[in-house]
Amino acid sequence: MTALHTADSVGLGERLSRWADRHRKWVFAGPAIGFTVLLLAVPLGWTLFLSVTDSKRSVRRAFDFNGIENYLGALTDFERFWPSVGRTAYFTVAALVFELIFGMIIALLLWKPFRGQGFIRTVVLLPLVATPVAVGMMWRLLFEPNIGFVNEMLSWVGIPPQPWLADPATSLTTLVFVDIWQWTPMVALILLAGLTSLSDEPQEAARVDGANDWQRFWYVTVPLMRPVIVAAVLLRGIDALKTFDILYATKGKGGGSSHDVETLNVYAYGLSFDYNEYGLASAVLILFFLIILAVIWVLQMQRKGRDS
């Protein structure tokens, strides 16, 4: 009996060890999976659950299931929801296009070594390390119509004061500028990393063939850089889509008095924190989530297509 008992104990340990060996990938990935489930799946599941209820005022109150009513409500709302979608798209695309252009120019300028390069790189990267809320508050002061430094500077050259953030017609574009100011360095950094990893040979070959600077850039550098550019678009694009800090810090709840910078993120935040409409806010967030997934899918497909 004793011998059998000992054999059993050893057997259990061995069995566990073999099981762990066989499922090594799960054992190592387990904590990460658990963490992901806790931090991603649970909130997402809870949001999905709330989105089909009429929960409002407090999630601790009684609520009814209302099916897809919140989704229909959002999708037929041309006063707040669809304009928010439009603003989100405008903000993302405009910011991204200019950040790519300026980022590429900066990356090209910093590509080849020159005197004082370290200093210039540090200066260029400075906006990147600032907290977005602080950036928002800083620009809010700079753009203040009457006492702001921007209008003060314009007055030196005889240009009358501009409303910038104050005018609903110009506020979102002004914030696109702030986003470009802050995030172009990140795009430049990614592109610079890509440029420095490129082999010199294709450039040399093109040079021997008589290609000028522009031709070498457009027909050699850009195609070689395509995977890096797509990566930058993916990273920055998703970030721009869900921008919140600078919008909130400059225009407050609701994206300003006329909701003029109310993107989907700001709209969902307002529904949840200002209106306590948890069901509707959750539906808007799920729709937003689906939009982001769709964008990622399109970009990934494009990358795969090009890679193949």
Next chain:
Amino acid sequence: MKYGSKTARVLAVASAVALTGALVSCSGGSDVDENADVSGETIRVTLVNHVWTEAFKDLIPEFEKETGVTVEVTQLAEDQLSDQYNVKLNAGTDEIDVMMYRPLQEGKLFADNGYLADLTDLVNSDEFDWSDFQDGPASLTTYQDAVYGVPIITERTVLAYRKDLLEAAGLDVPQTLEELETAAATIHEQNPDVAGYIGRTGKSAAVTQFSAFLFSSGGKWINDDGTSAIGSDEARGAYELYGRLIHDYTDATINPEMSWAESFAVFQQGQAAFIADADSLYKNLIDPEQSTVADQVGFAAFPAGSAGSKPYNVASWALAINETSAHKDAAWQFIDWAASKEKTIQMTELGVTGARTSAWADESAIADYPADLLEAIKINGENGVGQDRPLVIQVAQAREIVGDPITTAISGGDVNASVDAADEAFNAFLVEDAE
């Protein structure tokens, strides 16, 4: 299928807890022992950035010494405070014991949600003397006959003006809204770089200060039958007047997002002749470190409109106990001490306008207030209306709706069309809010 059930609530609370990482714990009832030995306990007190908080924080060690309770203070800006309550109270947190909250903005919502402990029996003790609290502020912390909060700060709209500009123009202090407009126009005409009048312009932010114009013009937010009252001729007149004051008598570019801090900044820099805002903020105008015109500021009661002078007289902030607090005994002892007659007098001396009648009657407590401000507070207190925004459950939405014509008026738009649209939207809102 009705999901007011226990299962749905348990699921809701459990999931919310997973989201925030907070632990749910219930204290099991709201019975509070006023005389309990709370020594050694720690209470978490959440306060807003406010002159009351700045003055009061220094006194807290006294309470800790007296009771042996450790007080952990979290101090936040108004919006952040509101957001934190939303998240934590929704999750049933016990991480907050004492909360500073806005009775006008969140009082009904929080009480209706069951977030606040019932303090009725506690405030009615002889020692605390609930009858010493002014009626208007006290009524704002009462919901369905139960008291849920103790008012600590009161406010009335007071008119602040530049004495030098008025004198140069040969004008008296305006007693009526008509005189205010004439004075604003005259001063701006004589001083093109000075705005005749400055006020809040942000849609929601402006609602509270606009209310004095509305009430004094004979308007109100909601009719007695629960329908919208903002479509009345009186309300339209008030919207137009508020818009004209800010739009017509300035050459500056109007920033449509101004709350009190931004509009005060304009006045502090000597760029405006008049401003009507909360009297509790008066120090911002007469403090030479903040205001370039500190020595030229005068105060007056709110000018009379066709219905007389009717500014609001409200409790802007109150203290309450979180219903799920595990330290209600200590939390009450803190509030009892913080809102006591003695402490209210001390706070009044420091320039914070409280809700206890006894403090206003104490000559030494009010000795340092400017005489004209005290006179204005007295008159405004007598004429004051006990609300500054629609008293509904979902106040934020209501403010956006009734605030829309304000921004239209300020931008020089079609006020009547904007009022028609807001009136219709407000009626629909009121039906939903009452459900």
